[in-house]
Amino acid sequence: MLQVYLVRHGETQWNAERRIQGQSDSPLTQKGEDQAKQVGDRVRSLGITHIITSDLGRTRRTAEIIADACGCEVIADSRLRELNMGVLEQRHIDTLTAEEEAWRRQLVNGTPDGRIPEGESMQELSERMHSALQSCLELPPGSRPLLVSHGIALGCLVSTILGLPAYAERRLRLRNCSISRVDHQQSAWLASGWVVETAGDVSHLDAPALDELQR
Numbered sequence: 001m002l003q004v005y006l007v008r009h010g011e012t013q014w015n016a017e018r019r020i021q022g023q024s025d026s027p028l029t030q031k032g033e034d035q036a037k038q039v040g041d042r043v044r045s046l047g048i049t050h051i052i053t054s055d056l057g058r059t060r061r062t063a064e065i066i067a068d069a070c071g072c073e074v075i076a077d078s079r080l081r082e083l084n085m086g087v088l089e090q091r092h093i094d095t096l097t098a099e100e101e102a103w104r105r106q107l108v109n110g111t112p113d114g115r116i117p118e119g120e121s122m123q124e125l126s127e128r129m130h131s132a133l134q135s136c137l138e139l140p141p142g143s144r145p146l147l148v149s150h151g152i153a154l155g156c157l158v159s160t161i162l163g164l165p166a167y168a169e170r171r172l173r174l175r176n177c178s179i180s181r182v183d184h185q186q187s188a189w190l191a192s193g194w195v196v197e198t199a200g201d202v203s204h205l206d207a208p209a210l211d212e213l214q215r
C-alpha cells in the first residue's frame with residue numbers, strides 16, 4: 001500500500017497579512033520556517049523517500065527544510081501549485097469590492113466552471129492535483145513520498161478523494177504545515193484506490209498558524 005504524506009507550506013508574510021496568494025508568492029515568516037522544522041522533526045523517522053513540491057517559492061523553501069531532516073532530494077512539480085486566483089492575487093481579502101467578492105464566491109458555491117477573471121476553475125485544479133498524485137504510483141516499490149503544496153489545492157484533493165465536490169475544501173481546515181496522509185489500497189471489501197488516513201494534523205506544531213481561523 002502506497003502512503004503519501006501531504007504538507008501545506010509554512011506561514012508566509014501574505015498569509016499573516018490576509019492577502020490572497022494563489023500562484024503569486026511571498027516568503028515564509030520566521031514562524032513559517034519554524035513550522036517547517038517541526039514538520040521535519042515529525043517526519044524524519046517515517047522513511048520518506050521523495051519530497052515532491054509545488055514549484056512556488058514558499059513550498060520550495062518548506063520542502064528544503066523538511067528534506068534536510070529526511071535526507072532526500074526535492075523534486076519540483078508545477079501541478080502542485082495553488083489555485084490560480086487571477087486578478088485577485090496579491091489583494092487583501094478585506095478590500096474586495098462586492099463584484100470581486102462575487103467572483104471569489106463562484107469558486108465555493110458549486111458553479112461548475114466558476115473562476116476569478118484570468119484564474120482557474122476548481123475542476124481544473126482538481127484534475128492537475130489528481131494527476132500529480134497518480135504519478136506517485138509510478139515511483140519504485142517501497143517509496144513513501146511527501147508532497148508539499150497549498151491550502152486550496154490540498155483541500156480540493158482530499159475533498160474529491162472523499163467523493164465530495166472540489167469546493168468542499170472550504171469545510172476542511174488545512175493550516176500551514178499541517179500534515180495529511182492518503183493511501184492507495186487494493187481491497188475487495190473496502191474502497192479500492194485512494195483513501196484518506198489523516199487530514200490537517202497539527203499536533204506536531206507548538207503554535208499553529210491562525211490564518212485559516214481569521215478568514
Ligand SMILES: O=C(O)[C@H](O)COP(=O)(O)O
Pocket residue numbers: 008009015019020021022023082085149150151152
Ligand atoms: O491565499 C491563497 O492563495 C490561499 O487561500 C491559500 O494559499 P496558500 O496555502 O498558498 O497560503
